[in-house]
Every structure is written in C-alpha cells, then in structure tokens.
Amino acid sequence: MLAVVHSYWVHGVEGQPVRVEVKVQTGLPVFTVVGLPAGAVREGKERVFAALAHAGISLPPRRVTVNLAPADLPKSGSGFDLPVAVGLLAASGQIPIEWLEGSAFVGELGLDGSARPIRGAIALAMSCFAEGRKRLFVPLGNAREASAAPGVEIFGVADLGELVAHLRRGDVLRPRAPAAAVRSHAPGPDLREVRGQALAKRALVVAAAGGHSLLMSGLPGAGKTMLARRLPGLLPPLSERESLEVTRVHSVAGLLDAGEPVKTTRPFRAPHHTISAGGLVGGGNPPRPGEISLAHLGVLFLDELPEFGRRVLETLRQPIESGRIRIARVRHSVTFPARFQIVAAMNPCPCGMGGDDCICHDRDVARYRARISGPLLDRLDIHVGTSPVTWRELEGAACGSGRGSDAARTQVLEARRRQAARRGGADAEGASPLNARIPARDLMTACPLAPGASRLLEEGVGRFRLSARAVHRTLRLARTIADLAGEERLGARVVAEALRLRVGFRPG
Numbered sequence: 112m113l114a115v116v117h118s119y120w121v122h123g124v125e126g127q128p129v130r131v132e133v134k135v136q137t138g139l140p141v142f143t144v145v146g147l148p149a150g151a152v153r154e155g156k157e158r159v160f161a162a163l164a165h166a167g168i169s170l171p172p173r174r175v176t177v178n179l180a181p182a183d184l185p186k187s188g189s190g191f192d193l194p195v196a197v198g199l200l201a202a203s204g205q206i207p208i209e210w211l212e213g214s215a216f217v218g219e220l221g222l223d224g225s226a227r228p229i230r231g232a233i234a235l236a237m238s239c240f241a242e243g244r245k246r247l248f249v250p251l252g253n254a255r256e257a258s259a260a261p262g263v264e265i266f267g268v269a270d271l272g273e274l275v276a277h278l279r280r281g282d283v284l285r286p287r288a289p290a291a292a293v294r295s296h297a298p299g300p301d302l303r304e305v306r307g308q309a310l311a312k313r314a315l316v317v318a319a320a321g322g323h324s325l326l327m328s329g330l331p332g333a334g335k336t337m338l339a340r341r342l343p344g345l346l347p348p349l350s351e352r353e354s355l356e357v358t359r360v361h362s363v364a365g366l367l368d369a370g371e372p373v374k375t376t377r378p379f380r381a382p383h384h385t386i387s388a389g390g391l392v393g394g395g396n397p398p399r400p401g402e403i404s405l406a407h408l409g410v411l412f413l414d415e416l417p418e419f420g421r422r423v424l425e426t427l428r429q430p431i432e433s434g435r436i437r438i439a440r441v442r443h444s445v446t447f448p449a450r451f452q453i454v455a456a457m458n459p460c461p462c463g464m465g466g467d468d469c470i471c472h473d474r475d476v477a478r479y480r481a482r483i484s485g486p487l488l489d490r491l492d493i494h495v496g497t498s499p500v501t502w503r504e505l506e507g508a509a510c511g512s513g514r515g516s517d518a519a520r521t522q523v524l525e526a527r528r529r530q531a532a533r534r535g536g537a538d539a540e541g542a543s544p545l546n547a548r549i550p551a552r553d554l555m556t557a558c559p560l561a562p563g564a565s566r567l568l569e570e571g572v573g574r575f576r577l578s579a580r581a582v583h584r585t586l587r588l589a590r591t592i593a594d595l596a597g598e599e600r601l602g603a604r605v606v607a608e609a610l611r612l613r614v615g616f617r618p619g
C-alpha cells in the first residue's frame with residue numbers, strides 16, 4: 112500500500128513542501144530512501160524503527176520504499192523522522208489513511224520514541240499556512256514557537272506513542288492556542304545614561320530617523336559601545352510582520368530562546384573582530400544564517416572595525432546594497448534576508464591613545480586606517496568622532512539632564528512618518544521607505560535645495576573632494592535632518608550639519 116504524508120524542511124529561511132511517499136510491499140525486508148536525502152535523513156531509518164519498537168508497534172518484515180518528492184533538491188535535517196513513521200503506519204494499515212490529507216508532520220524522533228525539537232519550526236508553520244494545510248504536528252518543544260504563525264492549528268507531540276493514539280482515536284491531542292507575542296516592557300538602555308557626547312548622540316538620532324549607517328571614532332572608554340547599544344531603542348517597534356521575520360531567522364539558526372519564542376525587539380548583534388566571512392554573512396552546508404541575517408531589521412555593531420579581516424568586511428558590500436545575501440552551493444543556492452543597520456567603531460590609532468599620548472609610529476597609524484577599504488568606508492553614511500567626557504558633563508549626567516530615548520524615539524517616528532508620506536508605502540520587499548535608500552535618480556526631486564544650501568554644498572564638494580556617491584549620501588543625510596526639523600526644503604543649516612556628519616571626521 113502507498114501512503115502520502117505532507118511535510119516540510121528548511122531551505123534558507125523558507126519551509127519547502129515535501130511529499131513523503133511510503134510504499135510497503137511484500138518482498139525481502141529492505142528499507143530504501145530516494146529523492147536526494149542527505150546524511151541525517153538517511154540515518155532516520157534507525158531512529159524511526161527504534162521509536163516504533165519503543166512505542167510497542169511491530170511492523171511485519173516487508174520491502175519499504177520512501178520517496179521524498181520533489182526529488183530535485185538535496186534535503187537535509189532530521190525533521191523527516193515523524194512523517195516517515197506516520198507513513199509507515201498508514202501504508203501498513205495501522206492508522207487510517209484519510210487522516211493524512213490536510214495535515215502535515217515534522218519532527219525528529221529519539222530512540223525512546225520522544226519527539227525532539229527541530230530548527231525552523233515557525234518557518235515550516237508559515238509555509239504550511241501558505242500551502243493551505245490546516246494542521247501541523249510538531250514536537251512539543253516547538254509548539255509554542257510554531258503557534259505564533261497565523262492560520263494553522265498546531266499540535267505539539269511529546270512522543271510517537273501519543274501521536275499514534277491520536278491518529279487512531281482522534282481526540283488525544285488538542286491544538287495549541289495561538290501564541291500571543293509577549294511584548295517586553297522592560298526599558299532598554301537609555302540615551303540619558305550616556306554622559307556628554309552631544310555630537311555622537313545627535314548622529315545616532317539622525318541614523319535612526321533615516322536608516323543611515325554610522326562610523327564612530329574615538330578613544331577607548333569614550334562610550335562608543337554604550338552609544339551603539341542604544342540605537343535599537345531609538346528605532347520604531349517591530350511590526351507584527353517584522354517580528355515574525357526576525358523570529359524566523361533566529362528559529363532557522365537554532366537560536367530561539369525558549370523564554371522568548373517570538374522575537375519582539377530589534378536585534379543587536381556585535382560579532383567579535385575575529386569572526387570568519389562565513390560566520391558574518393552565513394555559511395556551512397546546508398547554509399545557515401550569519402550575523403548579518405541575525406541582525407536583520409536591527410543593528411549590526413562592528414567594534415574595532417580595522418581589526419576585522421579585510422576579506423571579511425568586503426563580503427558586506429553586496430548585502431549593504433541589496434538587503435539580502437545569496438549563498439551558492441553546488442546544486443542550489445540559498446538567500447537569507449539581511450536588512451541591517453551598521454554601526455561601526457574604531458580607535459584613532461593602534462595604541463588607542465590618540466593625540467599627544469600616542470606612542471604609535473606614523474606608518475602604523477596609516478596602515479591601521481588603511482585596513483578599512485575605501486569602498487566600505489564610502490558606504491558608511493555618517494562619520495563622527497567621540498570626545499572624552501568633561502567634568503561638567505559628568506556632573507550634569509548625575510542629575511539626569513539631557514534627552515532620553517523616549518523623546519528621541521518620538522522625534523524619529525515623526526521623521527519617519529514624513530519619509531513614508533513623501534515616498535509612499537513599503538517597497539516590494541516590505542521595507543519602509545527610508546531616506547538612506549532613496550535611489551540616486553530620485554534625489555533631486557526628494558531633496559529640493561534652498562539657494563544658499565546649494566552654494567554651501569558646492570563649496571563642501573570642492574573643499575572635501577567628495578565623490579558623486581559621497582554627495583548623494585550627504586543629500587540623503589540632509590533630507591533626514593530636515594525631516595527631523597519638520598522642514599520640506601533643505602536649507603543651509605541642514606546642509607551644513609549633513610556635511611559635518613559626513614566629513615567632520617575622516618580617517619586616513
């Protein structure tokens with residue numbers, strides 16, 4: 112008899128549908144899996160038979176063929192154990208076959224019959240819904256996460272015996288109530304806690320409002336990391352759709368926290384400078400998301416930028432432009448989302464002291480700065496220096512003076528509303544229309560310059576020898592500064608501030 116069980120496996124961040132066809136025939140007891148199964152899928156046979164035996168189910172010795180269709184993609188993961196077990200039971204007449212239509216099954220089995228969690232459960236549940244299937248059976252440990260995907264009834268399975276009882280009687284398991292995203296109300300780190308640094312704080316607000324990338328240079332201990340950590344708190348809260356996207360990437364990477372099955376806060380990732388290219392942009396076989404995808408819709412903080420491998424940094428160029436990363440393998444390729452905002456930081460020189468206290472040789476300073484490639488530096492919109500804190504600022508901070516994150520975020524939201532009104536709704540990929548992404552061809556209409564402002568810009572271009580790309584980035588910054596001020600035309604004051612944020616600090 113032939114049984115067809117619907118299942119899914121993780122390919123990139125998508126759940127790919129698979130028909131698990133199980134045929135049980137008379138003949139020598141041989142078990143064959145076809146349809147490009149990778150290692151873990153082939154080994155599943157041992158786990159399935161042990162789990163069935165543990166559940167007290169014996170199968171008559173027969174010839175069994177399992178086909179994973181479509182057969183053109185190599186399939187990986189251990190999530191096929193459960194559908195293969197269900198298929199075996201149905202094909203050998205031990206459970207009613209009509210149960211299988213409209214349902215899908217995923218999960219790994221332990222030798223003791225327990226259903227073990229798999230990576231990417233929420234991605235699979237989202238695909239299940241897109242395919243129009245009503246029910247998805249997942250390991251109990253994945254049930255809460257999977258139930259955050261809308262539109263599918265999620266059944267959490269503790270072990271194979273329980274699932275078999277349910278498939279025979281139909282009333283053992285209950286669908287899980289949809290998980291409501293628990294919004295964290297714990298306040299993140301606040302801007303008010305950073306003492307002094309007026310220019311860097313202003314740069315952070317501008318970066319948040321327009322989605323601009325930021326490079327901070329300054330002495331160690333000047334608060335660069337503190338500042339960077341406060342950027343997610345200045346950004347608008349994640350929408351429901353964005354929250355699912357962030358959750359999906361973390362789920363596929365196997366990094367979802369049991370205590371927070373649905374991600375509701377913007378990611379902040381700070382990889383160490385010793386990271387490999389694969390760790391940063393994603394790698395492995397099957398490919399897994401890297402830091403830039405884990406930072407999707409959030410912040411990627413690169414501290415000590417010149418210490419990162421040059422080749423590693425070069426891999427960032429494509430995703431910075433496109434908002435995604437494509438990883439090619441021999442028979443297929445995978446695309447991960449990677450729309451992140453970069454905050455980078457560096458010391459003024461290798462010894463970190465800078466100025467009069469610096470003990471570095473000029474040649475070493477030049478080499479240190481040259482480690483960051485020109486094209487990458489060009490792609491970082493804002494370049495600011497952080498300064499040592501003065502005693503007065505320390506005193507002032509003790510009294511809680513200065514603007515906090517709440518007030519700054521309100522201003523950011525208002526500036527973003529103006530951007531959305533000007534450029535229309537989200538683009539095809541659901542990305543909001545931020546000033547940092549205004550196409551070059553639209554810049555002249557989006558950024559009407561007042562007469563004094565265009566003279567100033569011309570002067571700046573001459574003095575700082577700005578490339579065409581740098582001029583475009585300055586205009587986008589000016590657009591955001593005007594949006595923060597609620598102004599439509601870009602005046603001289605706005606352009607002057609944009610030039611200061613763009614070229615006020617220039618390494619090398």
Ligand SMILES: [Zn+2]
Nearest residue numbers: 460462469471
């Ligand atoms: Zn030095």
